[in-house]
Amino acid sequence: MFPRLDLGHGVGLRSRHYGEFLESQPKVDWLEAISENFMGTGGRPLAVLDKVRVDRPVVLHGVSLGIGSVDPLDEQYLKEWKQLIDRIEPAMVSDHLCWGRYQGRYSHDLLPMPFTEEAIGHVVSRVQAVQDRLKRQLVLENVSSYLTYPASTMSEAEFTAEVARRADCGLLVDINNIYVSAKNHGFDPKAYIDAMPLEHVAQFHLAGHFNRGDLIIDTHEGHIIDEVWQLYAYAVERLGRVPTLIEWDTGVPDLETLLAEAEKARVLEYETFERANAEAEKVMLG
């Protein structure tokens, strides 16, 4: 199981907002920093991260671990990642349930896994190795995908849940990614959420995307659409309250717009919980 943290609603720490975070204290519960942007570096980016860490919790979120890659884990990556983790002491350390590195070369993409027993075994052993190395639990995020493999023998939700159970890691449930993949592959997004093991759910992500007609692309651009907000409310109802992050990485808006989106998530979470409580009370009172 993964212990539930009460962090609230956060946003990504992006270079456009460095000045504001250095010069003032914008009101936000927590910040997510992309691990690779701060690993093995110094200068202004790391100074900003050090500063914001003093004021509020920080979550380190990676994009290049490649937990599902058949390549050996990148030793330099692990070393520099651990140094950053020791320095920042993040509330959570996460990456993606995907692969991206092959024979020492990086695709810099979140390539989807085939949903097979072989892949589960491979990922689980690597998650355990990483957790032993970091001496803490890892949190893995479901990715958006634009293809499926004929070799898959189970659904993505079954695969994801099984990895979390066997590896005893946390799950970062990206609501937008579920929506995107559900539309691209024709599965029920609510059934996906229902299949998530409650005791492993560590965090939610929300983001915008681009609908090009034949395919939805996870661009992290623009406002979150209504259907994704509704799915978020469903996830809160079914899986409970966990730290929630607004991702906006393309055409990053001003901080005010970003924080307004985080506030919207907070209000929706509150209303969903109030409604669920009222309904539970009604049932109890007969």
Next chain:
Amino acid sequence: MWPFSRKKPALPPEPEAPPAPPPETGLQRLQREVFERVIEGKPSGPAGIDDWRLQVYGGMYEARTHDALIEDVPHTAKLLGERFPAIVKAYVAEVPSTHYSLARLGHGFSAWLRSHPVPDARPDLPDLAALEWARSEAFVADDCAPIYSEEIQQLGPERFTKCWMQLVPSVRVLDLGHRVTALWAALEAGEPVTPALSPTAERELVVVWRKGFDVFHVAIAADEHAALLSLRNRDTVEAICEHFAGRGDDAAHAAFQAIGSWINEGMIGAIREPAVAEAGPL
């Protein structure tokens, strides 16, 4: 008696052939086939997957590497204009990313551009790219507190000349084949590239460094360039000063003026006396 034995010396046993690699697992084969199609652009991918779906990932790889390289060498990209995307594609095909950070993608771009001249393009572009990359590296180089001139004053001149110094990690010493600092300044200011900024095939020696959060660069004379390389090789201050001998009576003044400017600009991270230096790296 035969002067030499005809008996052949015993030959070492033939080394055994390395064991054959284990057969690919299903997961290995799948990742190889996807990688070859999406990243290397081979004509076909794994069976049973619509190729247009694989091409979605291929297109994203092109876009991502293109955007990353623009961040590394923005002015070079601007001067290459519409040719830049194709150049990036050719570059990453030959110099694939082997670092986890996409921000490192530009590390070999200048050298690659030098060995792959773009037809009808300015010949100074590889040098401009080298300057831009050095600035990108300096921006995120490891932090290191610089030393202050008071530390040298405490040592006194005699002890100081026997010391060696260490540059802070952000310092880059460049030897460029064209004069590009004026071109860089014009592009940075958003000014047009006038005929006065036409490529000049004259060597330009440049030092790049970060002071606080800001990156600077400046063209330097040949003796200062040689002195910085000497410093980087851990020569003593005395040996570093000898590089200014060509200035005649002004040599000592020039040497200490250069060292003073390095210290004032925060380029020196440590100063060590010989006894400490022999103990090993910092």
